Amino acid sequence: MSVKTAPRFSLGKNGPLVSRMGLGLGLGLGLGTMGLTRPTYRAIPIQGEIFAFLDHAYEAGVTFWDSADYYNDCEEIIGKWFRRTGKRGDIFLATKFGYVKNSQTFELNTSYVYVKKACAESLRLLDIESIDLSIVAATPLGRGLLTANFIDGTASGQQDSDVRYHLIPRFTGENREKNI
Numbered sequence: 541m542s543v544k545t546a547p548r549f550s551l552g553k554n555g556p557l558v559s560r561m562g563l564g565l566g567l568g569l570g571l572g573t574m575g576l577t578r579p580t581y582r583a584i585p586i587q588g589e590i591f592a593f594l595d596h597a598y599e600a601g602v603t604f605w606d607s608a609d610y611y612n613d614c615e616e617i618i619g620k621w622f623r624r625t626g627k628r629g630d631i632f633l634a635t636k637f638g639y640v641k642n643s644q645t646f647e648l649n650t651s652y653v654y655v656k657k658a659c660a661e662s663l664r665l666l667d668i669e670s671i672d673l674s675i676v677a678a679t680p681l682g683r684g685l686l687t688a689n690f691i692d693g694t695a696s697g698q699q700d701s702d703v704r705y706h707l708i709p710r711f712t713g714e715n716r717e718k719n720i
Contacts, residue, residue, distance in 0.1 A: 546601025551632070556672070558604035558632045563597045581670070587617065594621045608677065609638035609662050619666040626667055635662050638677035650676055 547560040556701050597605075615635065622628040637658035640647040659674055 562604040606634045610639045615665040634673035636675040636677040644684045
């Protein structure tokens with residue numbers, strides 16, 4: 541596989557250089573790994589077609605890949621692609637978690653215990669040692685705004701069980717007004 545050099549940018553202020561176009565980004569902004577294994581939009585392609593798609597993205601220089609633990613077996617397939625090609629070191633991999641996999645109601649769980657379990661399971665399925673960027677799929681602020689449910693200044697009243705309230709200062713009570 542020869543790889544084109546795609547435009548790159550720094551992810552965050554001091555972050556790694558990643559391809560400007562990402563493979564993923566869920567809402568159709570990128571190439572979309574969600575549709576690879578989720579029957580929401582169309583029939584699921586066979587594994588060979590998925591590998592060809594991933595090969596093409598890689599060859600085009602798209603090396604910023606965004607997946608999620610709830611995209612059916614997408615992480616497992618990406619892990620197989622890594623083993624098949626040996627290109628794990630060339631890909632900046634982001635994966636989302638927080639929605640309970642196999643939940644029929646898109647249940648959100650951002651507790652410390654679930655986050656730890658979700659990350660460990662993603663590492664196992666991907667068969668890799670580290671994930672470059674782990675993303676909580678829905679923010680507590682967004683959850684409160686979307687449901688118009690604020691209790692004592694916190695979104696959805698889940699401050700105690702939500703790991704983000706404890707680890708990410710911008711979700712603490714004193715920053716609520718700044719966020720809105």
